[in-house]
Amino acid sequence: MLGLEIDGLEMRFAGMNAPALSVRHLAIAPGSRVAITGPSGSGKSTFVNAITGLERVVHGTVRWNECNLATLPERKRDQWRGANIGLVMQEFHLFPGLSAMENVLLPARLAGVMSGGLKETALGLLSKVRINRPSQLANGLSRGEMQRVAVARALLRKPGVVVADEPTASLDSESGTLVADLLLELTAINGTTLIAVSHDDRLVQRLDRHLRIQDGVFAPQGERVAAE
Numbered sequence: 597m598l599g600l601e602i603d604g605l606e607m608r609f610a611g612m613n614a615p616a617l618s619v620r621h622l623a624i625a626p627g628s629r630v631a632i633t634g635p636s637g638s639g640k641s642t643f644v645n646a647i648t649g650l651e652r653v654v655h656g657t658v659r660w661n662e663c664n665l666a667t668l669p670e671r672k673r674d675q676w677r678g679a680n681i682g683l684v685m686q687e688f689h690l691f692p693g694l695s696a697m698e699n700v701l702l703p704a705r706l707a708g709v710m711s712g713g714l715k716e717t718a719l720g721l722l723s724k725v726r727i728n729r730p731s732q733l734a735n736g737l738s739r740g741e742m743q744r745v746a747v748a749r750a751l752l753r754k755p756g757v758v759v760a761d762e763p764t765a766s767l768d769s770e771s772g773t774l775v776a777d778l779l780l781e782l783t784a785i786n787g788t789t790l791i792a793v794s795h796d797d798r799l800v801q802r803l804d805r806h807l808r809i810q811d812g813v814f815a816p817q818g819e820r821v822a823a824e
């Protein structure tokens with residue numbers, strides 16, 4: 597289980613007068629399930645990139661338990677992310693020429709941590725996300741099936757946190773509901789923290805906490821941001 601503590605975080609981009617993201621203090625308890633919402637351009641992806649170590653943090657601290665991502669060089673951040681964060685993105689980023697099973701295993705293979713046990717785990721996860729033919733090529737899967745494979749891939753190494761960026765946005769209603777069900781059900785098994793950027797009420801309403809962001813700043817708890 598991983599908890600997040602952010603202090604004094606500022607993410608800036610060239611050509612912008614104000615920071616794209618500014619977080620004075622934010623704590624997310626281990627095992628909690630948090631929704632992030634906000635209008636386009638409000639800083640949601642910048643937040644995801646900062647807390648997953650995809651983007652370097654120059655100002656402030658982003659601490660997952662004892663690990664401050666701001667102090668890690670890129671290679672160490674990548675290693676830490678692979679071992680601790682399961683990422684589920686709106687576009688699933690599967691390799692079309694690989695099977696569902698090979699896609700689930702690929703990040704572990706690339707990280708050099710493959711073992712027989714992981715193959716068993718992958719098969720179990722594919723069954724849980726209702727992919728009945730693990731050897732089917734990814735390019736033959738429906739969009740809903742692709743996202744379910746991506747959920748299985750994210751959970752393979754039992755991450756302390758799953759970060760999902762609009763995981764249901766490109767799915768039809770039925771598939772979106774199933775993916776939301778699976779994210780909630782499967783993260784609950786190991787007490788995995790879940791942080792989901794989403795405008796999908798089917799998912800947002802089912803999470804414990806709802807953080808709203810506008811112009812790079814989180815609204816005080818309980819307040820709605822304008823233009824959402």
Ligand SMILES: Nc1ncnc2c1ncn2[C@@H]1O[C@H](COP(=O)(O)OP(=O)(O)OP(=O)(O)O)[C@@H](O)[C@H]1O
Nearest residue numbers: 609610612616634635636637638639640641642643
């Ligand atoms: N690499 C970059 N270079 C310059 N500006 C950037 C960069 N990435 C993001 N920004 C700017 O930072 C602000 C926040 O962008 P961000 O992508 O985090 O918003 P968002 O809430 O995820 O938007 P959306 O919902 O449209 O994806 C925007 O004004 C955006 O133009």
